[in-house]
Amino acid sequence: MYEILDGKTLSNQIKDEIANEVRRYTMQGMRAPHLAAILVGNDGASQTYVSSKEKSSHEVGFISSVYKFPENTSEEDLLKTIDFMNNDEEIDGFIVQLPLPKHIDERKVIHAISPEKDVDGFTPINVGKMVLGEDAFVPATPMGICTLLERYNIETEGKHCVVLGRSNIVGTPVANLLSRNNKHANCTVTLCHSRTKNLKEITRQADILVVAIGKPEFVTADMVKEGAVVVDVGIHRIPDETKKSGFHLTGDVKHDEVDRHCSWVTPVPGGVGPLTIVSLLQNTLKSYKKTMKP
Numbered sequence: 646m647y648e649i650l651d652g653k654t655l656s657n658q659i660k661d662e663i664a665n666e667v668r669r670y671t672m673q674g675m676r677a678p679h680l681a682a683i684l685v686g687n688d689g690a691s692q693t694y695v696s697s698k699e700k701s702s703h704e705v706g707f708i709s710s711v712y713k714f715p716e717n718t719s720e721e722d723l724l725k726t727i728d729f730m731n732n733d734e735e736i737d738g739f740i741v742q743l744p745l746p747k748h749i750d751e752r753k754v755i756h757a758i759s760p761e762k763d764v765d766g767f768t769p770i771n772v773g774k775m776v777l778g779e780d781a782f783v784p785a786t787p788m789g790i791c792t793l794l795e796r797y798n799i800e801t802e803g804k805h806c807v808v809l810g811r812s813n814i815v816g817t818p819v820a821n822l823l824s825r826n827n828k829h830a831n832c833t834v835t836l837c838h839s840r841t842k843n844l845k846e847i848t849r850q851a852d853i854l855v856v857a858i859g860k861p862e863f864v865t866a867d868m869v870k871e872g873a874v875v876v877d878v879g880i881h882r883i884p885d886e887t888k889k890s891g892f893h894l895t896g897d898v899k900h901d902e903v904d905r906h907c908s909w910v911t912p913v914p915g916g917v918g919p920l921t922i923v924s925l926l927q928n929t930l931k932s933y934k935k936t937m938k939p
């Protein structure tokens with residue numbers, strides 16, 4: 646029998662912890678932490694992510710603001726908004742929701758964010774500090790995965806962790822974090838990607854398999870070792886006429902055949918997703934404490 650890494654329940658627990666801390670500060674007369682988001686265009690998934698961030702911010706007593714821009718916004722206007730946020734003392738952290746429309750240079754936009762407010766951990770300064778093991782804002786999804794493994798006491802030391810996908814947002818940073826020299830990491834990490842040969846042979850060696858490949862139900866039972874811990878980062882909307890919404894959600898793992906071979910597995914939804922948002926809240930609180938010195 647496999648067990649569920651229940652991200653929803655754990656995220657509620659951590660949100661309670663954050664809310665209690667925020668209450669302590671606001672009771673002393675301090676302002677609440679403030680997380681802002683920039684959303685450009687009409688991408689459905691991005692709108693959903695930003696609304697959940699807004700909802701979760703309110704749940705923990707944060708101030709939340711969302712700056713929405715139309716699809717045809719110029720890069721210049723976006724950079725001006727970033728400059729404004731970098732200098733606004735009442736914003737502790739902000740994110741620019743990705744992906745951006747094609748005419749905007751994502752790299753230029755990320756580089757414009759002040760590393761002190763980069764709660765997504767995407768700027769070169771934070772990425773560099775993270776790799777060096779220095780204090781940094783760590784990207785939310787990898788941080789959420791590490792929190793999930795840590796809080797569920799999943800043993801990682803000396804384990805073979807195979808990561809599928811080498812994106813800047815998930816695969817590359819999670820491979821780095823899990824190979825670090827600390828009690829909640831110390832994995833031997835293999836990072837697989839689109840050019841990896843004999844993928845199945847490698848994934849079958851994984852004690853911990855982190856899947857962030859962006860392909861619905863890519864991982865099948867024959868790719869997973871008996872008793873592995875499987876972390877599914879994917880979330881896809883699959884058209885489904887039997888649902889009122891017109892779709893159902895699925896991950897990068899074919900759960901109906903994989904789960905029974907696992908020792909622990911993250912569900913989709915309710916696994917990694919809720920922890921990603923909590924990590925963003927934790928990063929914002931960290932930024933707030935740095936400047937407000939409560």
Ligand code: GUN
Nearest residue numbers: 740741742743744765785
């Ligand atoms: N798009 C998909 N995931 C993320 C994320 O973690 N942060 C931002 N800013 N955009 C995303």
